[in-house]
Amino acid sequence: MPEQVGNVVDDESGPLHATTGHLLRRVFAAVTAHAVQDGSQSREFVVLDVLADEDAPSQQDLAHRLGINRTIMVRLLDRLQAAGHVIRTRNPANRRTYVLSLTEAGRTALDGMRHAVADRDARLTNALTTPERRRLTALLTKLVADDGPSAIHSIEHLIAQAHYRLRRLGDHQLAPYDLRTRHFALLPALDRLAPCPQEQLARYLHLTEPATASLIEELVTAGIVSRGQDPHDRRRYALQLTDLGRARIPAVREALESIERDVDDILGRDGAQELRTLLTKLLP
Numbered sequence: 001m002p003e004q005v006g007n008v009v010d011d012e013s014g015p016l017h018a019t020t021g022h023l024l025r026r027v028f029a030a031v032t033a034h035a036v037q038d039g040s041q042s043r044e045f046v047v048l049d050v051l052a053d054e055d056a057p058s059q060q061d062l063a064h065r066l067g068i069n070r071t072i073m074v075r076l077l078d079r080l081q082a083a084g085h086v087i088r089t090r091n092p093a094n095r096r097t098y099v100l101s102l103t104e105a106g107r108t109a110l111d112g113m114r115h116a117v118a119d120r121d122a123r124l125t126n127a128l129t130t131p132e133r134r135r136l137t138a139l140l141t142k143l144v145a146d147d148g149p150s151a152i153h154s155i156e157h158l159i160a161q162a163h164y165r166l167r168r169l170g171d172h173q174l175a176p177y178d179l180r181t182r183h184f185a186l187l188p189a190l191d192r193l194a195p196c197p198q199e200q201l202a203r204y205l206h207l208t209e210p211a212t213a214s215l216i217e218e219l220v221t222a223g224i225v226s227r228g229q230d231p232h233d234r235r236r237y238a239l240q241l242t243d244l245g246r247a248r249i250p251a252v253r254e255a256l257e258s259i260e261r262d263v264d265d266i267l268g269r270d271g272a273q274e275l276r277t278l279l280t281k282l283l284p
Helices: 020-037 040-053 059-066 070-082 104-114 118-124 130-147 155-177 186-193 198-205 209-221 243-282
Strands: 003-005 008-010 086-091 094-102 225-229 237-241
Touching (some): 020 040, 020 243, 040 059, 040 086, 040 104, 040 155, 059 070, 059 094, 059 209, 070 086, 118 155, 130 155, 130 243, 155 243, 186 198, 186 243, 198 209, 198 237, 237 243
Antiparallel strands (some): 003 008, 086 094, 225 237
16 A cells, blocks of 8 residues: 655655655756766766756765766866866865865856757657646746746756755755755665665666665665665675664655645645646656
8 A cells, every 4th residue: 555645645656756856856867867968068067057056075976966987977077177167175074085066167157058958958848748848847937936036948957956946955854864855765765665675776766776875875874774684685785774764764754745845835736736747747
């Protein structure tokens, strides 16, 4: 029987799969994947766009988040740094890594690149009718309006900004528990699936295995997830929540429900449901 969480059903297609935040994250991931495949300039755009929202704590974190090969990421960042668009600064929390930040020149370059995403917008919204495209643009614009007006109305850009906004809201809610929005789905999923191998968790969450591995490592370090032996295959690990992890689940669910209430307040309940329906049509 599916589990009801607020107004959202958690079913076999993925934990909390019908929430606005989860759908935005999946569409954002698909947009990023397409942009990465479009060539070096598109990869530069994706990196600059992500860094415009917040600094990245390391090259590895950024590579995992964007699904870019680590070797390619190093070359890409070298090129962006040489152009004066990105700077690397020693991470005070881990002297072996560099924090990646966008420069003012990088922001200027990014603004120019954003006007060149029309082709990807057309591919992204291929499943929508013209009225649906207009409606999606209007809903996303309203959702991100509090972050300041924008003259750019590409759906790709609006999806990124909406994704970033909900992520910031989640991060604020979860900060007292040493968690981030990126951990939202992992805890309920492990509560339901554990003990389970990493591969199964990645499929369930619609994440790449490298991205899942990075998130799991964070949660293991925080004492929220443990690695035990898989009872079905002794050659691999099985993941499960620790007592601390299980204790964090109510906070995760409350943060998630709070974000959904915020979306309902901004768009109205009918508008929020319409946005989720349109986002679902964009998924591969």
